[in-house]
Amino acid sequence: MTAARTDNPADRTGVVDVVVVGRGLIGSAAVRHLAESGRRVVAVGPDEPTDWASWTGPFSSHGDQGRITRIADADPIKADAARRSIERYAELERRSGISFHHPCGLVVVPLDFDRWLATSLAAGAEAAEVDPAELAATTGITVPAGARVGRDGPPAGMINPRDLVRAQNVVARLAGASIVAEAATTLTSHGTGRDGVVEVGGPWGSVRARRAVVATGSFGHHLLGRRLDVVRRPRTVLLAELDEPAGPGTLPSLIVAPGPDDRLESIYWVPPVPYPDGRTLLKIGGSLTSNPVVGADAAGLDPHDPATDRELVEWFHGSGDPTEIEALHQSLAAMLPGAPPRWTSTVPCVYTGTPSGYPAIDWFDERVAVAIGGNGWSAKSSDELGRLAAALVTDGDLGQGPDQTVFAASWATADVSRPTGG
Numbered sequence: 001m002t003a004a005r006t007d008n009p010a011d012r013t014g015v016v017d018v019v020v021v022g023r024g025l026i027g028s029a030a031v032r033h034l035a036e037s038g039r040r041v042v043a044v045g046p047d048e049p050t051d052w053a054s055w056t057g058p059f060s061s062h063g064d065q066g067r068i069t070r071i072a073d074a075d076p077i078k079a080d081a082a083r084r085s086i087e088r089y090a091e092l093e094r095r096s097g098i099s100f101h102h103p104c105g106l107v108v109v110p111l112d113f114d115r116w117l118a119t120s121l122a123a124g125a126e127a128a129e130v131d132p133a134e135l136a137a138t139t140g141i142t143v144p145a146g147a148r149v150g151r152d153g154p155p156a157g158m159i160n161p162r163d164l165v166r167a168q169n170v171v172a173r174l175a176g177a178s179i180v181a182e183a184a185t186t187l188t189s190h191g192t193g194r195d196g197v198v199e200v201g202g203p204w205g206s207v208r209a210r211r212a213v214v215a216t217g218s219f220g221h222h223l224l225g226r227r228l229d230v231v232r233r234p235r236t237v238l239l240a241e242l243d244e245p246a247g248p249g250t251l252p253s254l255i256v257a258p259g260p261d262d263r264l265e266s267i268y269w270v271p272p273v274p275y276p277d278g279r280t281l282l283k284i285g286g287s288l289t290s291n292p293v294v295g296a297d298a299a300g301l302d303p304h305d306p307a308t309d310r311e312l313v314e315w316f317h318g319s320g321d322p323t324e325i326e327a328l329h330q331s332l333a334a335m336l337p338g339a340p341p342r343w344t345s346t347v348p349c350v351y352t353g354t355p356s357g358y359p360a361i362d363w364f365d366e367r368v369a370v371a372i373g374g375n376g377w378s379a380k381s382s383d384e385l386g387r388l389a390a391a392l393v394t395d396g397d398l399g400q401g402p403d404q405t406v407f408a409a410s411w412a413t414a415d416v417s418r419p420t421g422g
């Protein structure tokens with residue numbers, strides 16, 4: 001191994017057990033689980049850039065201060081992955097010394113209320129129906145007329161995704177993992193069978209390992225040289241500093257589908273929390289009913305045709321979609337009429353979706369596995385998804401838990417050329 005900025009966990013041949021490419025939510029969790037199971041593991045991936053405008057990528061999809069966490073879900077597989085992850089939050093916080101979980105509760109207006117309630121209760125969530133008038137009186141939240149409203153009590157609420165990644169990194173390092181805080185530009189297999197190794201490299205050097213996990217989120221799929229079937233969709237989030245009465249600590253997280261503005265299929269918010277600039281900000285986002293693939297010009301494009309990483313970088317250098325921003329302003333005004341924002345800003349983000357709606361945690365070839373496709377719900381469940389990826393590359397399969405087919409990768413037929421660098 002010829003990597004800068006690492007301790008060296010390699011054996012005498014310079015080969016580690018596993019290299020994990022991508023230090024986002026899922027990759028960092030995989031690294032921790034691998035290190036704690038005694039594997040010699042190296043994580044390769046950059047830290048979040050301090051200056052987005054000059055950063056040429058890759059970007060992560062967790063670059064802000066809040067993600068909703070909840071067990072309650074109309075989908076039992078998602079509820080189970082969340083529950084397994086949430087059960088480990090406290091231990092991870094204790095061992096890392098980093099607090100990332102804030103159980104402020106959740107208010108939900110689901111598409112199918114009865115199914116949401118039944119599945120959530122079966123999964124162990126503290127779910128119940130609430131009276132919209134009482135909700136408005138106690139929180140100021142005004143739901144669309146006629147909506148049935150659910151509430152999910154603690155541990156539902158929010159997590160700070162940056163702090164969760166930091167916590168995973170701290171505990172993984174304590175267990176012996178090494179970190180190369182650089183992007184990978186190449187992934188190459190050498191040899192065959194038991195003697196084969198996979199080499200992950202870049203201008204910084206390279207790491208050789210028996211197995212690799214590619215957990216690069218929206219970026220870096222070209223490392224594989226074969227196209228994973230995913231869509232990468234731009235999302236804009238609005239950050240709002242609120243006037244009283246709804247201030248810090250008084251609001252739960254929120255999900256409403258459909259959203260109060262018909263340009264948005266659904267909306268969510270994470271309640272006001274401190275941001276690095278010293279402001280305390282509510283984050284509201286949604287999904288536009290007409291959401292283009294990044295880089296797509298117009299109709300006629302295959303919706304599964306992903307944009308280039310360069311186009312995604314340009315998206316991250318911008319300030320978001322004006323239509324989405326306007327619709328989010330309208331939604332916030334409708335849902336929280338008593339607390340108009342006195343300051344707002346916007347942040348670009350990217351959603352990575354698979355055809356199944358579940359992350360692809362699967363073999364790419366005999367040595368390389370993927371753990372890609374958060375589908376907009378994987379932050380809260382990233383510890384369990386990372387654990388599954390770790391199990392795949394150490395045990396060969398996902399073991400007990402969801403059937404392998406749930407997380408099967410779907411591969412597009414066309415190959416892509418492997419990068420030569422940059």
Ligand SMILES: Cc1cc2nc3c(=O)[nH]c(=O)nc-3n(C[C@H](O)[C@H](O)[C@H](O)COP(=O)(O)OP(=O)(O)OC[C@H]3O[C@@H](n4cnc5c(N)ncnc54)[C@H](O)[C@@H]3O)c2cc1C
Nearest residue numbers: 022024025026045060061068184217220374377378379380
């Ligand atoms: C706007 C928005 C809101 C969301 N809200 C929620 C929510 O409330 N609750 C929830 O549970 N989920 C939410 N999600 C989903 C959640 O954030 C994602 O599912 C999650 O971030 C996916 O984790 P990941 O590890 O796959 O990707 P990421 O967190 O994006 O991490 C991927 C990492 O790979 C790195 N990488 C890429 N290419 C390379 C390379 N070549 N070499 C090395 N490293 C590389 C990147 O730098 C990055 O750090 C939301 C997503 C979006 C877009």
